[in-house]
Amino acid sequence: xxxxNVKYHVTLTGGERKDCRVPDTTRPDTVGPGRNTGKRRxxxxxxxxxxxxxxxxxxxxxxxVCRGRAGNRPGTEKTVVPPVIKIDGAPEGRSRCTLQLxxxxxxxxxxxxxxxxxxxxxxxxxxxxxLRRREQxxxxxxxxxxxxxxxxxxSVYTLPYQENRPVICLDETNRQLIGEITSPFPPQPGQAAxxxxxxxxxxxxxxxxxxxxxxxxxxxxxxxxxxxxxxxxSYLSDRLYPHxxxxxxxxxxxxxxxxxxxxxASLYTAFPRAEARRLAxxxxxxxxxxxxxxxxxxxxxIGVMSRQCLSRRIPTMEEMTSQVKAWAVSRNKRKDxxxxxxxxxxxxxxxxxxxxxSCGTLVKKR
Numbered sequence: 001x002x003x004x005n006v007k008y009h010v011t012l013t014g015g016e017r018k019d020c021r022v023p024d025t026t027r028p029d030t031v032g033p034g035r036n037t038g039k040r041r042x043x044x045x046x047x048x049x050x051x052x053x054x055x056x057x058x059x060x061x062x063x064x065v066c067r068g069r070a071g072n073r074p075g076t077e078k079t080v081v082p083p084v085i086k087i088d089g090a091p092e093g094r095s096r097c098t099l100q101l102x103x104x105x106x107x108x109x110x111x112x113x114x115x116x117x118x119x120x121x122x123x124x125x126x127x128x129x130x131l132r133r134r135e136q137x138x139x140x141x142x143x144x145x146x147x148x149x150x151x152x153x154x155s156v157y158t159l160p161y162q163e164n165r166p167v168i169c170l171d172e173t174n175r176q177l178i179g180e181i182t183s184p185f186p187p188q189p190g191q192a193a194x195x196x197x198x199x200x201x202x203x204x205x206x207x208x209x210x211x212x213x214x215x216x217x218x219x220x221x222x223x224x225x226x227x228x229x230x231x232x233x234s235y236l237s238d239r240l241y242p243h244x245x246x247x248x249x250x251x252x253x254x255x256x257x258x259x260x261x262x263x264x265a266s267l268y269t270a271f272p273r274a275e276a277r278r279l280a281x282x283x284x285x286x287x288x289x290x291x292x293x294x295x296x297x298x299x300x301x302i303g304v305m306s307r308q309c310l311s312r313r314i315p316t317m318e319e320m321t322s323q324v325k326a327w328a329v330s331r332n333k334r335k336d337x338x339x340x341x342x343x344x345x346x347x348x349x350x351x352x353x354x355x356x357x358s359c360g361t362l363v364k365k366r
Contacts, residue, residue, distance in 0.1 A: 097131055099124075149289040153250060154344045156286050157297075161214040164245045168236065169211045171252055171298035172229075173306070177202035179315030199313065205320050208232045209298045209305070210240065216337035218301055220328050222321045229263075230270035237282045246284050252296050253287045297338045304331075 090097045099117035106115050124131065159167060179202055184195035206228050208221040219240060221232050241247055264283070267276035288295045309327040314320045 146289040149287060150292060150295065150347060151344050153286055153288055153295045154342065154347060156248060156250060157340045165248060166212055166241055166244055167214060167248045167250065169213065169250045169296055169298035171209050171296050171302055172206060173302050174204050174206050175310055176204050177315055177317065177320065178313040180313060202315055205317055207324065209302050210236055211298045211301045213297050213338050216335040217332050218328050220324045222317065222324060224317060230266040233267060233279060237279055247282055249283050249285045250296055251285060251287055252293045253290050297340065300338050
């Protein structure tokens, strides 16, 4: 006769057997199918009622429920913690709260004598709480100025295409110029590309995105000078659109923080007054509202450029200019553009409740 494959031996007292609802195999009247079935059913129903009360926030703060049904070994304990633990933030000296800290807090408050971090994690998982994730939000208070500028920019996007009045979206980003110390190894069959963690910094480059959505054209100007914004406006006016009567420019409102370098005042810093006045009269500027840079379509193009072209190490200004130009030429040939779907009518049906990073979040009015 083969020995049964027994991994655990559990010895229970009479009170523990009663609490865990495990049939007492030493009593003949509880052995065999159909014995004491009604009592076991009532015990299961009572356990279910306990769990429902706990999940609803009634009854004790925490309770240990022992089960002897299939899937749980007799005598094992399953701790059920109701959703009453409030997470106000990390304690002093810690950047964030952890499962171990929460488990220690539960014991410190006297809710339980002992609980593991895994049990806390399971409860947080049920409540879809992620302690390690953080999202940067700005909770704006939309003013009349906010609404006016938003509707102004949205009305500009509804204008038809006119060659003598192009609509240009302008935005800026920057990238570090990073060179390699050791030449990387190209990918091989069964081996990914390998590059050294050590690198050399060669300064930074400013990239101005000049995007015309109606013509599906974009130009990227790479600069590294103090008068970069004034030079960008001059390049836009005299090189790209010299025959336009008026250039309609959509800009991020954040650029107004740099009064001397990122506004029309920078033209007077870089050029003589007569030339600066001539260039300033060539533009009709529309600013996005504060905390609403997501209305600027150039920001979408910068995101595409970052993923497709700039997600690597580029060491010099010359190579940066060459790589960005090749990306823009390829995208212009395919006539890739941005189709705005958000209109003024849509904005009036919704109310702004938050801005996460550079993306607006809207909910429908009730």
